[in-house]
Amino acid sequence: MDRSEITPADVSARAWSFLLTDVTERQFRGNAGYEDVAEESYSYDSTVGNHRRVRAGDLVVVRSRSEALGVGYIEQLDVLTGQKKERRRCPYCRSTNFKERTTQEVRYWCSPCQKAFPAPILEVISVIAYRAHYGGTWQPLEGCLSKADLAEITLSKSDQQSIKAMDLARTLAAVAARGIRMPHEGVASRSRFQRPSVLMGGRRRTIAAARRGQDAFRKALVREYGMFCAVTGPTPAEALEAAHLRPFAVTEQHHVEEGLLLRADIHRLFDSGLLAIGPNLLVSIAPSLLGYTGYRALHGTPLRIPKDAPLNRRVIEEHYTATTETW
Secondary structure, X not given: OXXXXXXXXXXXXXEEEEEOOOOOOOOOOOOOOOOOEOOOEEXXXXXXXXXXXXXXXXXXXXXXXXXXXXXXXXXXXXEEEEEEEEEEEOOOOOOOOEEEOOXXXXXXXXXXXXXEEOOOEEEEEEEEEEEEEOXXXXXXXXXXXXXXXXXXXXXOOOOOOOEEEEOXXXXXXXXXXXXXXXXXXXXXXXXXXXXXXXXXXXXXXXXXXXXXXXXHHHHHHHHHHOOEEOOOEEOOHXXXXXXXXXXXXXXXXXXXXXXXXXXXXXXXXXXXXXXXXOOOOXXXXXXXXXXXXHHHOOOOOEOOOOOOOOOOHHHHHHHHHHHHOOO
16 A cells, blocks of 8 residues: 655645545445545545545545534555445446436336436445544534535535535635634644544544434534634634523423533533622633633633624523622
8 A cells, every 4th residue: 555645745735625425325326335434534536526635634525415524634644555346337328327216116206317227336446545634633613614615715616526625815815714724834743643543442423423413403513603602712623612591401301592602611610609600791701710820811801702693682681690699
């Protein structure tokens, strides 16, 4: 196996989006798909457009058909020659652009030749297989870049391409605007040495599994605010939580205007009545916490949300009054 490694000159050379689907999501059935883990690696072969252009050091946005899942730098690109791939074709025109049907008796339908058939023709072809590794720099996006957002920064307008070229500068700007802070480029070049020789057991998230952020309330807040803690600013997705301004146990309802994204420790303090947000949208810290330098520095700082954020001020005031009465 040949491996293309990162050099400082290569990092951030280009930007791409990688489409990740499971077998139930693929529109055309000309191949059996690939084994991918969303936050670790992406596999493709020499039949995929742009396969020659992707290289170690490039920035990649991994996407589903509706949203961005995450972003990272390619730390290592594995290349394996002489691989065999099974390809399925229409028996009439030999196209791979046919669809599987579930309601008709004849199972497959070929769009190019407009004919139905019970089973495709199978052929085996030789390909070069690739696997791009980016897990060491992976940053979850969890849908805060929608399909429409991605279209604005994608250079290719084809809906069928699995690997699309993106505008690097605009991609980095869009990611940063949503609170994502990418590692320094030097981290990307070193991360390959941090891979364990023995992989952990258990389960990993894939496109077909439940992902962090599937909760509709959190997802709506992420799309509204990006990866920003409303009190402290840009925060990794793993430490970012959806907070209710009114206890969910009381309301049993999710309202975006009654929610904020908060860093895990800030969320705990908020729920414990040790941190509140005033009607003027300034942060207030309980007197008992003022001995902690990090939290004391937050006292009196403005909430880090857009001026037009859909925040229910009345609920904010109610929470502030009820909380500060206990101090």
